[in-house]
Amino acid sequence: MTTAFFTHPDCDLHIEPPGNPEQVARLHAVTAALSGMDLLRRDADLGRAEDILRCHSARHIDMLRAAIPSQGWVGLTGDTYLAPGSFDAALRGVGGACGAVDLVLSGGAANAFVATRPPGHHAEREIAMGFCLFGTIAIAAKYALDHHGLSRVAIVDFDVHHGNGTQSLLWDEPRVVFASSHEMPQYPGTGAASEKGAHGQIHNLPLSAGCTGAEMRAAYEAQLFPAIDAFAPDLILISAGFDAHHADPLGGLRWDEDDFAWLTHRICDLADRHCAGRVVSALEGGYDLDALAASTAAHVAVLKERGNDR
Numbered sequence: 001m002t003t004a005f006f007t008h009p010d011c012d013l014h015i016e017p018p019g020n021p022e023q024v025a026r027l028h029a030v031t032a033a034l035s036g037m038d039l040l041r042r043d044a045d046l047g048r049a050e051d052i053l054r055c056h057s058a059r060h061i062d063m064l065r066a067a068i069p070s071q072g073w074v075g076l077t078g079d080t081y082l083a084p085g086s087f088d089a090a091l092r093g094v095g096g097a098c099g100a101v102d103l104v105l106s107g108g109a110a111n112a113f114v115a116t117r118p119p120g121h122h123a124e125r126e127i128a129m130g131f132c133l134f135g136t137i138a139i140a141a142k143y144a145l146d147h148h149g150l151s152r153v154a155i156v157d158f159d160v161h162h163g164n165g166t167q168s169l170l171w172d173e174p175r176v177v178f179a180s181s182h183e184m185p186q187y188p189g190t191g192a193a194s195e196k197g198a199h200g201q202i203h204n205l206p207l208s209a210g211c212t213g214a215e216m217r218a219a220y221e222a223q224l225f226p227a228i229d230a231f232a233p234d235l236i237l238i239s240a241g242f243d244a245h246h247a248d249p250l251g252g253l254r255w256d257e258d259d260f261a262w263l264t265h266r267i268c269d270l271a272d273r274h275c276a277g278r279v280v281s282a283l284e285g286g287y288d289l290d291a292l293a294a295s296t297a298a299h300v301a302v303l304k305e306r307g308n309d310r
């Protein structure tokens with residue numbers, strides 16, 4: 001079976017101020033890196049309010065829509081900005097992730113990669129932060145549970161920054177195991193191993209600056225993968241940030257594209273064991289364009305290789 005690739009040109013209309021690392025060129029680097037691959041290409045739909053409301057308040061949606069400027073930018077928290085196209089771009093992220101869940105669960109693709117921007121894993125219920133407006137991967141998890149009737153969904157987040165938004169949105173959700181590796185100390189400051197969720201279903205793996213790929217692999221094998229294995233998920237979602245690459249300007253870890261390929265293989269091993277290989281991965285961070293392109297290509301090549309085997 002094939003691997004699906006979801007994106008949408010609306011994501012180019014989320015234009016950040018010059019110098020902001022979360023820039024249009026990131027998505028161009030990703031799409032160029034995947035241009036030669038034989039993938040099932042789909043446009044991401046606009047996300048539906050009913051799906052967003054599983055994680056965010058109506059007030060949050062209304063706040064973002066009302067804050068969209070007619071031109072230029074408006075600043076929210078820190079380095080998170082809205083441009084005229086930002087609301088629709090963020091909706092494409094939600095629609096892409098939910099559409100990828102639909103396609104993979106229906107057997108239309110073995111697995112899927114969703115490349116949209118802005119990213120999502122820092123957004124909390126009523127807070128847009130860390131370049132993120134909606135908690136895309138948490139919304140996709142709730143969608144798989146509530147709309148498709150799955151019982152258990154696992155999320156692996158290997159972005160160099162902790163997915164505080166995903167953790168916050170799913171803190172009380174016993175049907176989701178959230179497994180995150182991240183540099184610590186680092187933005188946003190959350191992600192200590194002692195943060196375990198209301199049901200012990202959150203597994204945080206903080207890593208020190210300079211952590212190598214070999215150290216990461218050992219830590220995943222010892223701490224995160226056993227938790228997912230024991231949970232026996234019906235679907236695995238990935239918050240695929242590639243800013244743990246050694247070349248990334250925002251992160252301090254020392255992984256390379258082979259490490260992202262290894263992680264992808266091991267996540268697919270778990271998916272093969274528990275859920276017929278069903279994996280949906282969504283782009284989060286990654287701010288060195290060459291490293292982002294190479295890492296994404298390595299990640300999707302493994303998804304494709306594993307999908308072809310099914």
Ligand SMILES: [Zn+2]
Pocket residue numbers: 159160161241243284285286
């Ligand atoms: Zn990040």
